[in-house]
Amino acid sequence: MDMRSVLIKPVQRVLKYPLFLDRLVSETAMGHPDFKDLMEAKTRMANVAKDINEYTKRLDLINKYRAGGDQSLQSKMQRVSMHSVVKKSARISAMVSEMLGIMSQTKDPEFDEEVAKFRCVQKAAQTLAQDVSVLLQGVIARHKAEMDISRNLAATLLQAAATPEMESIQRDSFIQQRVIQPAKQLVSLCEVPERLIQKRYHKMLDYDNAQYKLDKNKDATKTRILEEELSQMKGTYEALNTQLMMELPILTRCGSEVLSLATRSLVAARMYLQGHLAKLYLQLAQKFAKAIAWLYPQLMRCDGGRRRLALRT
Known part of the structure; x- marks a missing residue:
């Protein structure tokens, strides 16, 4: 037995509990003191098993869309089929119908709020990565110019005096590691949720369209087919919606913390x-002050000697 089989055992055991409890209930008399507790345990474990199965299906669906596959134009053209053309045409029609008020649109204010927060973090990360990259170039150029000025002043005015220590600092690499790279990684992490948000919107259009067709249907022979289609569209839409509602708040919170740390690192680097x-x-x-303090008495002595020489002559 490999490790994968060992690790899956606890999950499989949970799914078998409803069967064990069902057997116990069938072997227990209704008047037995434990019968009520067994029935409640059976119901609860059945709900747990149902939740696990739904979560597994939802996760498989999310992983399918999360992978995304090859996004190149050639790959997209290869995936074009009559079914995909019909599906996209139906979505465009549903979008136009919702904009014109012909078809009702599914509203989810809580989800819209989470998406707005997520996109604020996403936009902030993109802006930080771009702007700090430009800022870093200017900071490096300015720092180099300041260092050159310091060296030239020391070499020209102090001459033989010791040149101040010009320690080489690598704040540019610090900013790269602590500010720019985290921001770019955060932008990269936001790509998959953004793709899932778009998928969720497409599935919502499919769901709304299926609901609209069922509501307008007057042919009893098509009702069952339309109901099955609606159930399938609803399941896919709700799976994406539920998963995003679980992940977006976490990503938004963690992304905000990353941006906060990156901003603090940027401030610390600038202060340094x-x-x-x-x-x-x-x-x-200090070097100038010492040089002047040494040079002034020498000049005064030279000036006094010239005056005494002038008086003698």
Whole structure:
């Protein structure tokens, strides 16, 4: 028995509990003190098994859409079929009908709110990654210019005096690792939920269209087929909706924390750079002060000697 078979045992055991309890109920007299508890246990375990099966089916469906496959134009053209053309045409028709008010649209304010929060985080991550990349180029150029100014001042004015230490700092790599890379990774993580949101919208259109066709149907022979179609569309839509309602708040919260840490790291890096430049200029000022303190008495002595020589002559 391999490890996969061992790990699946607890899950399979849970799904067998309703069968065990059903057997116990069938072997227990109705007047027995445990009969009521057994019936309740049977009902609860049946609900647990149902929830597990639904979750497994939902997860399989989500993984199918999450994979996404090849998104190239060639791959999309290869997947084109009459069925897909009819389905997309029906969605466009449903979209137009909902916009014109001909067909009612499924509303979910709670989901819309979560999507709005998610897209705020997504947009913030994209903006942070792009803007900080541009900012970093300017910061590196400015820092290099400031370092050159410091060196030139030290070399020109101090001459023989020691040049201030110009320690090489790599704040650019710090910003790359702590700000830009996390923001880019967050943007990448948002791609799959965004694709699922689009899929959910498409399935909602399919569901609304199926509901509309069933409501308008007057042919009794087609009712069963339309009901089965509606049930299938509803199941797919609700599976995507439920999974997204579970994942979006988590991703939004974690994404907000990532952005907060990235912003703090950016502020810390900028403060470090400003402090480093201030330190360089302070070192220069101290060197200038020492040089002037040494040079001033020498100049005064030279000036006094010239005056005495002038008086003698």
